[in-house]
Amino acid sequence: MTVPAWRPMAEVDIDAVERIAALIHPSFHERPEIFVERLALFPAGSLIADDRGEPVGYAVAHPWRLGKPPALDSLLGAIPSEADCLYLHDVAILPRARGRQLTERLVQRLRDLAAALDLGRLALTSVNSTAAMWARYGFATVAPDAALAAKLATYGEDAVYMETP
Ligand SMILES: CC(C)(COP(=O)(O)OP(=O)(O)OC[C@H]1O[C@@H](n2cnc3c(N)ncnc32)[C@H](O)[C@@H]1OP(=O)(O)O)[C@@H](O)C(=O)NCCC(=O)NCCS
Secondary structure (H helix, E strand, C coil): CCCCCEEEECCHHHHHHHHHHHHCCCCCCCCCCCCHHHHHHHHHEEEEEEEEEEEEEEEEEEEEEECCCCCCCCCCCCCCCCCEEEEEEEECCCHCCCCHHHHHHHHHHHHHHHHHCCCEEEEECCCCCHHHHHHHHCCCEEECHHHHHHHCCCCCCCCEEEEEE
């Protein structure tokens, strides 16, 4: 069994990212420019899970504001100068590459990146009933205020906003 590894994403990977997103996230469609913009704004946060040269997953993270996840399919415009967390926008792994600690290794990589940038905390919006998995990797659910609840609703009924302490 091979062990896929995370590597930096390049613009040439965007087609593969779109293919994987269409397969894994059919109900969370985002335009290709969403991935292109995040890659351009914060290259260190866009990653490919690579299995012997073949993309089998991707992750997108960027500095952001705690408690204010961007709406689905929305451009960021810029990385905020007052960013106080590293926000994991999306991670998707093809079924055949799962079970090989890719998410665990991703969280460690993002923790190291956040520490290096003095951002401290990680945040994400959990969907697909993954909150228990994220809790195992150190994330805790944040009770949403009305504005956050409205934002979460764009991600579906089971969306949960989570942060590391
Ligand atoms: C979530 C995802 C990235 C995890 O992939 P992975 O790193 O290979 O993780 P694994 O499949 O090894 O799962 C790790 C653990 O979390 C659990 N888990 C994974 N997805 C889960 C889910 N949707 N609900 C509950 N538990 C889940 C697994 O059972 C596993 O537990 P175990 O170690 O006791 O066996 C992958 O399942 C995926 O791409 N899912 C679809 C997209 C998605 O939901 N992304 C996250 C959005 S917030």
